[in-house]
Amino acid sequence: MSEYFEKSSRSCEGCQCMAPIFSFLNKEELKLVDANKIHVNFKAGETIKKQGTFMSHVLSVNSGLAKVYIEGIEGRSSILRIVKPTSFIGGPGIYFDQRHHFTITALTDSAVCFINLQVFKDILKGNQSFAEEFLRDFSRDVLRVYNRLIFLTQKQMPGRMADALLYLHDEIFNLPRFPMILSRFELADLSAMSRESAVKILRDFQKEGLVKISDHEMELFDVEALRKISRIG
Amino acid sequence: MSEYFEKSSRSCEGCQCMAPIFSFLNKEELKLVDANKIHVNFKAGETIKKQGTFMSHVLSVNSGLAKVYIEGIEGRSSILRIVKPTSFIGGPGIYFDQRHHFTITALTDSAVCFINLQVFKDILKGNQSFAEEFLRDFSRDVLRVYNRLIFLTQKQMPGRMADALLYLHDEIFNLPRFPMILSRFELADLSAMSRESAVKILRDFQKEGLVKISDHEMELFDVEALRKISRIG
DNA sequence: ACGCAAAATTGATATATATCAACTTTTATT
DNA sequence: AATAAAAGTTGATATATATCAATTTTGCGT
Numbered sequence: 245m246s247e248y249f250e251k252s253s254r255s256c257e258g259c260q261c262m263a264p265i266f267s268f269l270n271k272e273e274l275k276l277v278d279a280n281k282i283h284v285n286f287k288a289g290e291t292i293k294k295q296g297t298f299m300s301h302v303l304s305v306n307s308g309l310a311k312v313y314i315e316g317i318e319g320r321s322s323i324l325r326i327v328k329p330t331s332f333i334g335g336p337g338i339y340f341d342q343r344h345h346f347t348i349t350a351l352t353d354s355a356v357c358f359i360n361l362q363v364f365k366d367i368l369k370g371n372q373s374f375a376e377e378f379l380r381d382f383s384r385d386v387l388r389v390y391n392r393l394i395f396l397t398q399k400q401m402p403g404r405m406a407d408a409l410l411y412l413h414d415e416i417f418n419l420p421r422f423p424m425i426l427s428r429f430e431l432a433d434l435s436a437m438s439r440e441s442a443v444k445i446l447r448d449f450q451k452e453g454l455v456k457i458s459d460h461e462m463e464l465f466d467v468e469a470l471r472k473i474s475r476i477g
Numbered sequence: 478m479s480e481y482f483e484k485s486s487r488s489c490e491g492c493q494c495m496a497p498i499f500s501f502l503n504k505e506e507l508k509l510v511d512a513n514k515i516h517v518n519f520k521a522g523e524t525i526k527k528q529g530t531f532m533s534h535v536l537s538v539n540s541g542l543a544k545v546y547i548e549g550i551e552g553r554s555s556i557l558r559i560v561k562p563t564s565f566i567g568g569p570g571i572y573f574d575q576r577h578h579f580t581i582t583a584l585t586d587s588a589v590c591f592i593n594l595q596v597f598k599d600i601l602k603g604n605q606s607f608a609e610e611f612l613r614d615f616s617r618d619v620l621r622v623y624n625r626l627i628f629l630t631q632k633q634m635p636g637r638m639a640d641a642l643l644y645l646h647d648e649i650f651n652l653p654r655f656p657m658i659l660s661r662f663e664l665a666d667l668s669a670m671s672r673e674s675a676v677k678i679l680r681d682f683q684k685e686g687l688v689k690i691s692d693h694e695m696e697l698f699d700v701e702a703l704r705k706i707s708r709i710g
Numbered sequence: 711a712c713g714c715a716a717a718a719t720t721g722a723t724a725t726a727t728a729t730c731a732a733c734t735t736t737t738a739t740t
Numbered sequence: 741a742a743t744a745a746a747a748g749t750t751g752a753t754a755t756a757t758a759t760c761a762a763t764t765t766t767g768c769g770t
Contacts, residue, residue, distance in 0.1 A: 340616035383573035396630050
């Protein structure tokens, strides 16, 4: 565990790497956040927050990529989302039971700010537009889960894998060629299948010339074909 | 379509059938709700709100039972929850895009109040404890979906069907014997399988003496055995 | 009470998917 | 560089699940 942390030397004011939601804060509120945050660096693979633990802070991912996943039955996991900078991470525990309902793990070296939950809530109370943006962000998250529920239960494997790749393409990298940050195992967790099945589907995609995987890089040759596979299910 | 509606003669104040969340309102706020609500009766089978439509109101189910489901791919549906009186129904559209992201259908004759969304939001702005209760309610909903995501993707059919029955038992009726409000088709939508599979699993449960279905009644003889099946997956 | 339409049921079959076991490649460690 | 450990791959097989087609039951309107 090498979570070397620091009382950030930079202040939040003027910080380029805070999550967009915090742009709704005024100077005073930002100072409050500044005084009640902890900045921590994580190495790839490290656990940022563990499901089930007490939620003392909310998170802002400043740099790096992370996976947010629910630890389910017998060691199996469902990845809810991949987080890219800069993103806010709260979750349903904030106003329900003050617990984390998912685990967050760094996929690459990452920098994260932890903002004291009570301070966050206090600011939320007094700033209407901040509160509304928070709700918008939360709601977007919820809709993502709705979508996952539908496509994980109603599509079959090729469609689910196509969706996983398109998710990385459309939401994370916006490029047909991107670093393969997820292992086959994680890709399986993202598309609700076994590792072996994930490997086989990817091999099929590769044979058909839709994608190419090499040297930790994924290249999508035919995004439209993938979209079609996604549609067909 | 026999949605005969009425400007309710009773006022909200003192109404015994409003959703618990509204108990956080003061008299004045309640009057505002009163002046901006519509009370509608639905017959079993009627659609209360349709996925994709503009969200002009939030709902309070005063009596009757309803199903909340997402219309997914090629006519397939996923039931998110069964709603019993008295319950508030909002959804992620409130602060995101003002649309309904699920369809609500009456399972029995029902009475529903539609509260103007803008008025609802205005009150939320000015009443902190109401806002927090709203967030708690919303978060509870979200956690329900998390759970469904996990058990629908990580358990196999017997476990999923056991969960569906236990859901009705634990959350809706709190009795080992209850009216079978869901068709086999709907039970299948609740446990993410085909109708035929649902029938077969139920037959197995019945053969093993775990449940009995007759005359629109479901009786759970061995709740603990069902819990075990749920656990095993 | 009759007849129709919808829902439920059934067994046979096809398909999708997981599991298993063996093996290869990659990555990390000493 | 050698070795171990982890990740990835593969084909064979078993299992879970959906689909299909035929049949029965139930509910409903006249």
